[in-house]
Amino acid sequence: MAAKGNWTIVFEDKMILKNYAEGASEGIGYKINDDAFWNQAKFSNIWAIQYGTSVTSDEVEYKDTTPHSSFADANLGDINQFSNKWDSAHLSQLQSDWDADERPESEKGARPTSYSS
DSSP states (O other), X not given: OOSOOSEEEETTTXXXXXXXXXXXXXXXXEEOOOHHHHTOGGGTTEEEEEESOSOTTSOEEESSSOOOBOHHHHTOXXXXXXXXXXXXXXXXXXXXXXXXXXXXXXXXXXXXXXXXX
């Protein structure tokens, strides 16, 4: 991959990483255990995606010798299909962290109920 994008999706690992914000220097990634999602035919030859790079012609990497392509040219649908999965996993993590925090609710605030990238 040419450049790290705002989003990195690694199909073999079933991993979606958000590479900006959230206070993380190297991004936050979640393994998404949803075989029906990952096994869609349109993803069968995709190795990885770097979305939101400054090199838009080199965002989708294929498993075979197909030349890298832009996300739009790969015709994979909207990036929201990945960011929504990440948001759901991140919300679960935020809720788990909140539940594990032993401080009184008055100190830690309300339990997170939604998250949107």
